[in-house]
Amino acid sequence: MSAVIVVHPPSPAGGRQVSARGETLGTAYGLTDLIEYLRRAGLDVATVDLYDEAIIEWQGGNHLVWGREPE
Template structure:
């Protein structure tokens, strides 16, 4: 079974695309944005586990990776 939410790899300019069931939700630049998208996707943000792979698939880094690191 695939995850409900996919947080895609960081973009060169920062941020990460977020999709739900393959449909785009937007670009998240941090956890605040991601929580908004989870809410829009109908998830209970008070109880969702960011590490539950059946709910969220993190590609290219975990919840601490949001964009290109400073040079």
């Protein structure tokens, strides 16, 4: 089974694309953005484990790697 959420590698322009079940949710620039996308995807953000590989697949770095901040 693949993860529900995929956090893609950091973009050279900054941020990371986030997708759920193959649908792009948007670009996250940090955990605050990611939590909003998790909420929109119907996950209980109060109980989701960012390290649960059945829920979130981190590509190109973990929750500390986000790339350049937007200007």
